[in-house]
Amino acid sequence: MLDRARDTGKNDQGARAVPTISRDEVAHLAGLARLAVTESELDTFAGQLDVILDSVARVGEVAAEDIPPTSHAVPVTNVFRSDVVRPGLSQEQALAGAPAAEENRFRVPRILNEEA
Amino acid sequence: MTSTASGGGPSDGRTDTAALTGLTAAELAAKLAAGEVSSVEVTRAYLDRIAAVEPAVHAFLHVDEEGALAAARRADEDRAAGRASSELAGVPLALKDVLTTSDMPTTCGSKMLEGWTPPYDATVTRRLREAGVVLLGKTNMDEFAMGSSTENSAYGPTRNPWDTERIPGGSGGGSSAALAAFEAPLAIGTDTGGSIRQPGAVTGTVGVKPTYGGVSRHGLVAFSSSLDQAGPCGRTVLDAALLHEVIAGHDPLDSTSVDAPVPQVVAAAREGAAGDLRGVRVGVVRELGGEGYQEGVQRSFRAAVDQLTALGAEVVEVSCPHFDYGLGAYYLIAPSECSSNLARFDAMRYGLRVGDDGSRSAEEVMSLTREAGFGPEVKRRIMLGTYALSSGYYDAYYGQAQKVRTLITRDFTAAFEQVDVLVSPTTPTTAFRIGERVENPMEMYLADLCTIPSNLAGNASMSVPSGLSDEDGLPVGLQIMAPPMADDRLYRVGAAYEAARDAAQGGALIDRVPQLEVA
Numbered sequence: 180m181l182d183r184a185r186d187t188g189k190n191d192q193g194a195r196a197v198p199t200i201s202r203d204e205v206a207h208l209a210g211l212a213r214l215a216v217t218e219s220e221l222d223t224f225a226g227q228l229d230v231i232l233d234s235v236a237r238v239g240e241v242a243a244e245d246i247p248p249t250s251h252a253v254p255v256t257n258v259f260r261s262d263v264v265r266p267g268l269s270q271e272q273a274l275a276g277a278p279a280a281e282e283n284r285f286r287v288p289r290i291l292n293e294e295a
Numbered sequence: 296m297t298s299t300a301s302g303g304g305p306s307d308g309r310t311d312t313a314a315l316t317g318l319t320a321a322e323l324a325a326k327l328a329a330g331e332v333s334s335v336e337v338t339r340a341y342l343d344r345i346a347a348v349e350p351a352v353h354a355f356l357h358v359d360e361e362g363a364l365a366a367a368r369r370a371d372e373d374r375a376a377g378r379a380s381s382e383l384a385g386v387p388l389a390l391k392d393v394l395t396t397s398d399m400p401t402t403c404g405s406k407m408l409e410g411w412t413p414p415y416d417a418t419v420t421r422r423l424r425e426a427g428v429v430l431l432g433k434t435n436m437d438e439f440a441m442g443s444s445t446e447n448s449a450y451g452p453t454r455n456p457w458d459t460e461r462i463p464g465g466s467g468g469g470s471s472a473a474l475a476a477f478e479a480p481l482a483i484g485t486d487t488g489g490s491i492r493q494p495g496a497v498t499g500t501v502g503v504k505p506t507y508g509g510v511s512r513h514g515l516v517a518f519s520s521s522l523d524q525a526g527p528c529g530r531t532v533l534d535a536a537l538l539h540e541v542i543a544g545h546d547p548l549d550s551t552s553v554d555a556p557v558p559q560v561v562a563a564a565r566e567g568a569a570g571d572l573r574g575v576r577v578g579v580v581r582e583l584g585g586e587g588y589q590e591g592v593q594r595s596f597r598a599a600v601d602q603l604t605a606l607g608a609e610v611v612e613v614s615c616p617h618f619d620y621g622l623g624a625y626y627l628i629a630p631s632e633c634s635s636n637l638a639r640f641d642a643m644r645y646g647l648r649v650g651d652d653g654s655r656s657a658e659e660v661m662s663l664t665r666e667a668g669f670g671p672e673v674k675r676r677i678m679l680g681t682y683a684l685s686s687g688y689y690d691a692y693y694g695q696a697q698k699v700r701t702l703i704t705r706d707f708t709a710a711f712e713q714v715d716v717l718v719s720p721t722t723p724t725t726a727f728r729i730g731e732r733v734e735n736p737m738e739m740y741l742a743d744l745c746t747i748p749s750n751l752a753g754n755a756s757m758s759v760p761s762g763l764s765d766e767d768g769l770p771v772g773l774q775i776m777a778p779p780m781a782d783d784r785l786y787r788v789g790a791a792y793e794a795a796r797d798a799a800q801g802g803a804l805i806d807r808v809p810q811l812e813v814a
Contacts, residue, residue, distance in 0.1 A: 200682065204682075208678045208681045208682055208685075209674075209678060211681050211685075212634060212678055212681045213641075213658065213662045213665050214665050214674055214677065214678070215663050215665070215666040216666060216674065223671075224671075224674070227736050228678060228679060228682070230736075230737050231626065231679060231736060232679070234622075234623065234737055235622070235623040235626045235627050235692070236623070236691075236692070237620060238620050238627065238692075238696050238699045239691060239695055241620055241698070243695065243698035243699060243702065246701050246702060248694060248701060249698075249701040249751075250521060251521045252507040252508075252521065252522075252704070252750075252751070252753020252754075252779075253507055253551065257550070260547065268415070272414040273414065275412075276411050276413070276414070276646065277645060278642060278643070278645075278647070278648030278651070279648065279651070285644055287643050288653075288655055288656055288660045289657065290657045
């Protein structure tokens, strides 16, 4: 941990016996986020994310039990428009950037794990 | 006009080019209106300048010579027929590569979108075209606008024209560097945590983050939807104002766009330039200064505050105690929204697809593609956001950050009951060296310390150059903050300060940018 904290240049604040986030947790997060990260990336990210989380966790020092959360800077409500047909993208335009297309549709890899 | 020619580069032997590229957008607009110059001539001058200095600067990811000249010809024809589309018709502009363009690639500085040309124009792009503005090309940026140095671009960093060993800020470093290198008179940036203002500060240019919702986000590739805001960049406050009025206004295609009249920012800039700030109350934010701020930045800031006092403003100190927690709240909220927004890059509908050899499932292809297509900073933020939003951590991280966001907004509200605008340095330091902070993300994040509160609260904010730091000779920015939908106050105070600064410092700051090596 000490070495890792030094690597990220935060040895004065980052050195703790128990990291905020472990290497295994980072591997789990990468899976959830659909990122096929390498072993060496995991080493780097685990140290960096630990330092970042340790720093941003300072928000916990603020007494805010009764404070309502803000999700948006301006008040946001649903905006409706009348349900009339308007021009949109043509099929050709929509497929123009597709990695693969077939019969005027997006062609995607199989979505189930069994062999087709 | 003698002062402006030097920055445009007389030593590169292209005196005509230098004479035109040294002009401000307002000056160009006047010459176009008077028929003294054509848009084609202006556009060619800028394309020549781009060709000459791009090897040294790398501000652009894409230059559309043919499209720019065609737009310039149309602007000239329209003007000849007596129907110029706007005051800025025929004036060239550099567009950040995060706004969609139907006739140019839009990569967001990422391998994920390499070569992708979107099927539609962003509302900002459309409004620029309708105003007759000439789009020169797309500017470099940190990947998906995440970063403070442009080093996170998959296509290599942009260099700061003041010192090409240093960063031009980020994420909109391409736009700010294009202005400082006289490759464009105007540029568009986007600001999620400071990506317009911080690059403006470190390149000696003007950048404005309008009130959230003031400019449409339709076609702005989303990073953090509750914080992202497009805005104008220029070499002068008036130029930024002219551009602000072209791009601002309600858009039915963006449900968060504010349905209210656009603040009269051009009139405010012109009024401000008269140099009278009597009756204006200015608050110096106590929490945005002191320890950790570079000495030269602090001295430049204090001189700017003295100048505001000399212009007649009433200056007081105000406290915004929760600003100390802004950085933490931002680096929880922005990554959380980023992890959700960037889920769209799934290798199915557009962009990169890797590993689809027939044997792999969609999920495997998705994971391999995202691994190959995203750079390290984007991956870090996606994982950070995934963590902050996961059950068990949500309340302590994302939920708490949202409450802190409320408290920061309340700090602003209380401060604006006492004063008309708030001021601070835009950044704690001047431009750092390329490579200096790459290995240390938390150090990099500190560059956004002063700019973040206005993103969290959604109010309007500007960076205007305050001079050069006396210890390293690099530009320093003065940040001016105004209440939501009071963007005009930024321009009035900014223009007054700019005129006083130029008078006190013996000419426009931007004309002191060193000569670049030309190809």
